Amino acid sequence: MYSFEPTEEQQSIIDTVRDFAKTEMRPKSMEADEKDALPEGFLQKSWDLGLAVAAIPEAYGGSGIERSAITGALLAEELGYGDVAMGIATLVPALVAYPIVDYGTEEQKKKYLPLFTGSSFPKATAALVEPSMDFDATDLTTTARKRGSSYVISGKKCLVPLGSSAELFLVFAREGGAGFENVQAFIVPRGAKGLTVGEKEKNMGVKALDTVRLTLEDVEVPADARLGGDKGIDFEKIMSFSRIALSALAVGVSRAALDHSVTYAKERTAFGEAIGQRQAVAFMIADMALEVDATRVLVWEAAWHLDKGEKGTQETYLTKMYSDKIALKVTDNAVQVMGGHGYIRENPVEGWLRHARGFTTFDGMALV
C-alpha cells in the first residue's frame, strides 16, 4: 500500500547519518575542500559507522541487513547533505563489495569479501569513467580481450575515487560492441604490469575526494579476475544502483543549499525587511523546496523498482537526469540568494555549486 514513511530501521539509519553529518562532515567540509584532502581519520570514522556495505551476507562475515536501494538512497541523501566529497568516499567500499556480492563466483566472494568485513577501511575502488567528452557507459573505449586463458585490458580511466591508496581496482571494460551486455568488470591489483596510477586529479568540486586517472596498457589478468566468471555481471543493473546513489547524494546537497537559503533569506535585510519577504527571493526558495521534494520522491520510486528486482534502467535514468539538473539549479539559486557573499569561499554555497556541477559526470562513482 502506498506509503512515504521509512521503516523504523531506516529512520534510525537516517538519524545516525544525520548526526554523523552534523559532527564529522559539516564542520570540516570547507577546510577539507580548501586542503584538497579528507579530514584526518575521516575514512576510518565513516567505516566505523558500518553502513556502506552493511548488506554483505552474514555467511561472508557481513552484517547481513537486507539489501535495499531505498535504504541506500536514504543513507546517501544524508551523506550528500553532510558533504558530497566525504559522502562519495564513504560509499567507495560498496563500489567493489556489492558487485562481488551480486555477481562474484564463490571463489571470488571467499577471496575478496573478507576485505570488506574487517575493522579498517578497505583499500579497493572501481574505475568506470573515461577521460573523454564522449564518455558513454554503454560504449566504453577501455577494452578487454581474451588471450589464451587470460584477459588483456587496455584503455584510460579517470575519476577513480580513492585511487591513490587503492590496492585493488574493479575495472569496467568492453568485451564486444556497444551495449550494457558487453561491459564486464575485472579485478586488477595495483601492481599489475601495464597499470599506471596517475597523480591525484585536480577537479572543480569534490576536491577533498582523492580521484585518480588510470592508464591500462595491455594489462594481463588471469581468467578468474573476470567478475562472475563465465556468467559475468549485469552491468545495466549496476548502473541503476549507481544512479540511485548519485541522485540521492544530489538530493542531499540540494537540501543543504535549500536550508542555507532559508536561514540566510530570513537574516539578511535589504530595504528595511528580510530579503525572504520579497517574492523575487521567496519564490526562488519555494521552487527549490518544491524541486528537492520532487527529486526525492523520484529517487524513492526508482529505488523501489530496483528493490522489486527490476533492472530499473528507465526509472533510474530519468531520475538521474532530473536530479543532475535540480542539484545544479538549487545550488545555483543558493549562491544567487546570497548575492556576492555566495561567491566567496568563506560561505559553503559556492562549494555546493561546484559539487553539484559534477553529477552529470559522476557515473559509477557511488553505489548502494
Place this chain on the structure above:
Amino acid sequence: MIDFEHHPVVAQTAMMISQMAASMMRPVAREMDEHEHEDPVAYINFMYDVMKSGAGGAAATQFTGGSRKKDQDPNAPKKPGFGNVLGAVSIEMMSWGDAGIYLATPVAGLGGAAVAAAGTEEQKERFLKRFSEGEPKWGAMAITEPGCGSDSAAITATARRDGDDYVLDGVKIFVTSGKRAIKDSNGFVVVWATVDKSAGRAGIKSFVVEAGTPGMTLLGLEKKHGIRCSDTAQIVFENCRVPKENLLGSPEVDLNKGFKGVMATFDATRPAVAASAIGIGRAALEFVKEELDKAGVKLRYGINPHKLTARERDVMDMEANLKAAWLLTLKAAWMSDNKKHNNLEASICKAKAGLAVTQLTQKAVELMGPLGYSRDILLEKWMRDAKINDIFEGTQQINMLIIARRILGYGRDQLK
C-alpha cells in the same frame, strides 16, 4: 515502509475507470469540445447510476463527500485509509479520458467537499443525500467575483442576517458546474459571502443555496479556451434568502480563525486538481510516445545524455516531470489519508502539476508538428484543457506564495 504499490481496491478501481474512460469519454471528447455547453448525456447517466448504486466504490463516495461513514462501526480500530489516494487515481484516470467531461461528472463536487468539511451531520444529510437518489445532480462552489479572484478575502458579496434567514446579494463568476447545479438539476451552490465587511477575512462565511431558491439567477456561461464540456457559470444573487441553517461552520465572526476552516478545503481539492492535470499529461505523453514508436524512433534510456537527440531529451523531460508531479500528488493525498497536515504538500503538487502539464502539452503539440496543431486529433485540445490546472484552485503563483510562506515560516503579513 516506503511503498509504491497501490492497495488492491485502488488498483482494481483504477482498472475499471480506465476502461470506462476509454469507452465512454475518449470517443466523445472531440464532439463535446466542438459543441460547447452541450451535455455528455450517456456519460452523465452512466456515472450517476454507477455512483448511486455504490458500484463505483469508494471513488464515488469520495466525490460525493463521504456519506459512507455512517455505516461503519465507530468502535472498529482505525486503519489507515486510502480514500484520497483512490480519489487522486480515479481523477487521473478520468482526466486521461477527458478532463472537460470529468468536470461534468454529476457529483457534489467542490460544494460537496465544503459541506463534508465544514457541515454538521444534519447538513450533510440534508444536502448530500440527494446525490445517491433520483436524477443526476451537481454541487458547485461560488467564490470568485468579477473584481476578485485569488484574493478571496476581498469578496464583496454580502450575507445579511434577517430573522431566521440570511439574505445574499452579489455577483459570482467562474462557478464550475454552476448551471448544472442550479438549472439542470436539484443541486446546490456553496456561496462565499461576507457577514461583516469590517471583519475582513474573518467575516467571510459560506452558505448553501439550493437550486430553485428565489433571488438566485443564472446570468450566463463562459466561452473557454479549454475544458469546454465543463459549464462555467455567472450567477447573480439578489435579495436571495436562505435559512440560517444553511450556513456552514460557525456563525460567529472569529477574528482568530474564521477563514482558516474554509481554506482547509483546498488541502483536499488541490491534489485533486493536480491529479486531473496529470491525467491530461499522461494522455499527451502516451500519444507522443506511440507516434514516435510508429515512426521508428526509440528512446535510448541509459546512454550518455549528450548522445540523445533533442526530441528524445524533450520526451524524457516530459516523462520525468510528469512522474515527479504525480508522485508529489500521491504524497499529498497519502498524507490526507494518514491524517497528516498537508497544506504545504497540497500546494507543492498543485504548483508542480499545473506548470509541468501545461509545459508538457505545449511541447507535445510542438513535437508533433502540423499533426499536433490539427483538430483532427486530441493533442491540441489536451493543451487547451491542461492550462486551466495552472490557474484554478489557486494559480501557480498563489501556490508558490503558500509554499514560500510555509518554508520560510512567514505569515501573510510578512510575505505578501
